[in-house]
Amino acid sequence: MKKALVVDDMMFMRMTLKNTLEKNGFMVAGEADNGIAAVEKYKELQPDLVTLDITMPVMDGLAALREIKRLNKDANIIMVSALGQESMVMEAMQEGAKGFIVKPFKEDQIIRAVSKFV
Template sequence: MSKRVLIVDDAAFMRMMIKDILTKNGYEVVGEAQDGAEAVEKYKELSPDLVTMDITMPEKDGIAALKDIKALNGDANVIMCSAMGQQAMVIDAIQAGARDFIVKPFQADRVIEAISKVIG
């Protein structure tokens, strides 16, 4: 059975890029969200195996959403996505429970490597 992924990013183009990489590599994209608040709702609804989470978003940022998701499920697998130069935020995310992070612009092999490491 393919692993189920929820993609969270405020940029539709970025969601499309990740979705393309994941589906080509046998993962099932079960949902998309464009901000942290929507991400938490979709997580409750879909119970995905993994969430890819952008850090900088309107409404609720990725770190706040990560904390909410970890509060719902301590075993949740969340990989943060960040642009270059956000090291401090990445450290906050890892301390909040993120399993890994990938840097934008996405490189397909790095995305798949991070996801394989977390959920196989």
């Protein structure tokens, strides 16, 4: 079973992502609520997939993406963004993100974004 790390500063969003991922072939091995915690959890867990919110306190998702990609250039990272963050999503894709999910999301969006990593 593939391991996932879910990163979002809002617990409700983490729970939604976690439940959807677990119903679709992933084991959510960890969660984080900011970019620094995400990088530490990534080092510890070495997950197969990371869902990474763009806007978070302490360290935002773009900075965390860069750090994780430094640790593992092949890391599978799906960015999670709110409407209106298109420029940040494009930057994340240029930095190596493998996809994105737009909030508020529906289960089928999440499944489509992560299906190639199951």
